[in-house]
Amino acid sequence: MIAAASLLLASHTYVPYCPPGAVVGRNECATYGRWSLPDWMPRITWSVGVAYRTFAFDHPTVQAGKGVTGPAPTIDPDAFVGSRMTLVGFELQPVRFFVAGPFYMGPDIIVGPTFLTGQKPNAPGGSTGFGLQGGLRSGVAIQGNDVSVGLEVVVGGRVAALSSSGYQIQRANWLVEPRLRLDFWTSPYVSLGGYAAANLTDLPSYGGGLDVTLHLLPFDWTPP
């Protein structure tokens, strides 16, 4: 039994030498069609870029930071009315799958510093903070010869925060963000893209982004 197992193992680990120009059928190694991939190959992309968002920061909430025991800052209800928060950060689409034909989905994350403008002089917390938004991106891509037009939506959440004496002055809201995007193919495996977006749960809240995308398969082509 051990000998049989060894033989079986050996037969699976033996890789025959295949000289250049080996003729189909004449060499053990010369199997036909090594240039082909199966039609079920997954279409996956990875993106990284920069993003910009601007949105209202009125009526934030106050949360104590870890280990903070001091008194919470008092916030005048009108202190942030009319203020705008701007998020400028990195955007990461760690993986995107084409699930059927031109339809795709995958996670989308934006993280970076925020800048507050338009707050009243008595507003606590300074003017710089931290923002994070994330969600599930799904959409459809229509391929042209050198460009791809996409209509997509990101559903998730967003939080922006300022810090004041160990407390977080933050505003969180749901995200339903339709996007119109355009990608230019710089090669069959790389595209440069840009998009415009608006958050329907928090109007007027809008922004955009620029990214570079690496594609596993050329032009994200799908067998018919």
Place this chain on the structure above:
Amino acid sequence: MARRISTAIVALLTLGGCIQYQPGGLATRRRTYASVRTVGCLDVAVEILAHPDVDKGSPVVDVNFGNVCHEGVTVDLSKLDVTASYASSPAMHRLRPYDPRHEIDGRLLYPVWTGHEAIEFDPEITADHEPTRVCVDVSRIVPSPSQAPPMCFRWNATYRALVPEERGT
């Protein structure tokens, strides 16, 4: 940091451009005795070779191909049409591919990808010497309405090789 990121992006864009087949690429880097045709999305370069494992009377058709389209294409080398004539039998004879494992069929070639095969073709007559002339028609290896004229090769005693007739040698 920003410089490193920009360098990485430039490298990515450059690398992406390198690993693809460019239309006409086979014509510019073809080997000495190859003939090139374009049929549908496919550039095809064919060379007739001798091989130590193969009888002299059976030419080895060496095929390089590249997909010039943004869409995939099914390449079926079982539809290569190969004919040959011999000094002992001057009429053109249709040859059969040597395919003991029955593996030569239609396969998917992704956009801008390339492929290569070397396939032996056997005559149904007895042939002890190299063919004097071999013609290869690649028109039917992809489902395309476009036609390409056959590539014909003639034995050249000086080079001791089958050389494309279009070169006038």
